Amino acid sequence: MDRIKEEKMEVRQVEQVVQPEKKQRSSIGKVFAWTGLFLLLTLIAAAMFIAYQGAVQQEEKAPDFTLITFDGEQIKLSDLRGKVVVVNFWASWCNPCEDEAPDLEAAWRQYEPTGEVVFLGVDYVDTEPEAMKYLEKFDITYPNGPDLGTRISHAYRIVGVPETYIVDKNGVVTDVQIGPFPSLAAIQRMIDPLLSN
Known part of the structure; x- marks a missing residue:
C-alpha cells in the first residue's frame, strides 16, 4: 500500500514538472497564432486599400502612356x-x-x-x-x-x-x-x- 502511495506521489511530482512546460508551450503557440493572424489581417487590409483606391479622380494629372x-x-x-x-x-x-x-x-x-x-x-x-x-x-x-x-x-x-x-x-x-x-x-x-x- 505504501508503495502505491509513493508511486502516486511520484506521478504527481512528474505532472507538476511537466504541466508548466505544457502550459508554456501552449501559450507560446497562442502568441505565434495571434501574431500570424494579425499579420494576415494586416496584409489583407493593405491589399484591399490598394485595390479600392479607385479610378484616377477628377483634378488628378492624367497618367501618361x-x-x-x-x-x-x-x-x-x-x-x-x-x-x-x-x-x-x-x-x-x-x-x-x-x-x-x-x-x-x-x-x-x-x-x-x-x-x-x-x-x-x-x-x-x-x-x-x-x-x-x-x-x-x-x-x-x-x-x-x-x-x-x-x-x-x-x-x-x-x-x-x-x-x-x-x-x-x-x-x-x-x-x-x-x-x-x-x-x-x-x-x-x-x-x-x-x-x-
Missing part, C-alpha cells in the same frame, strides 16, 4: 497637350461597351474636324481578332489599340469596362465616366466646357 494602335501608330498622351483627350477603356466582350460605342463614334465625328479633341480607345484584356470585329461592327474610326500587359489600365486604376476619362488641354482629368455613357449629349456635356477655355 503610349498607345500602339492596331495599325501600328504610336500615340503618347503627353504629346497631345493643348487638346482635349477622351480616353475610353473598352473590350469586345463587354456588352455595356456596345451600348456606348455608337455615341462615342458620333462624338468623335463631331469633334474631329475642329482639331481640338482626340479620342483614344484602349482595348482591355481582349484578342486582336475580336477587337477588330468590334471596331468594324460599330464603324469606329478614332485611334484604338490594345492595352498590352494591362499597363495603361493599371495606371488609371480602372475598376472595369467601359470607363472613360476626359483629359483637359493641360493634361488634367476633368471628368470620369464609369460605365457606359447614356447618350451623345452626356459626352458633349463633358467636352464642350473644355473647348471654351
Whole structure:
C-alpha cells in the first residue's frame, strides 16, 4: 500500500514538472497564432486599400502612356497637350461597351474636324481578332489599340469596362465616366466646357 502511495506521489511530482512546460508551450503557440493572424489581417487590409483606391479622380494629372494602335501608330498622351483627350477603356466582350460605342463614334465625328479633341480607345484584356470585329461592327474610326500587359489600365486604376476619362488641354482629368455613357449629349456635356477655355 505504501508503495502505491509513493508511486502516486511520484506521478504527481512528474505532472507538476511537466504541466508548466505544457502550459508554456501552449501559450507560446497562442502568441505565434495571434501574431500570424494579425499579420494576415494586416496584409489583407493593405491589399484591399490598394485595390479600392479607385479610378484616377477628377483634378488628378492624367497618367501618361503610349498607345500602339492596331495599325501600328504610336500615340503618347503627353504629346497631345493643348487638346482635349477622351480616353475610353473598352473590350469586345463587354456588352455595356456596345451600348456606348455608337455615341462615342458620333462624338468623335463631331469633334474631329475642329482639331481640338482626340479620342483614344484602349482595348482591355481582349484578342486582336475580336477587337477588330468590334471596331468594324460599330464603324469606329478614332485611334484604338490594345492595352498590352494591362499597363495603361493599371495606371488609371480602372475598376472595369467601359470607363472613360476626359483629359483637359493641360493634361488634367476633368471628368470620369464609369460605365457606359447614356447618350451623345452626356459626352458633349463633358467636352464642350473644355473647348471654351
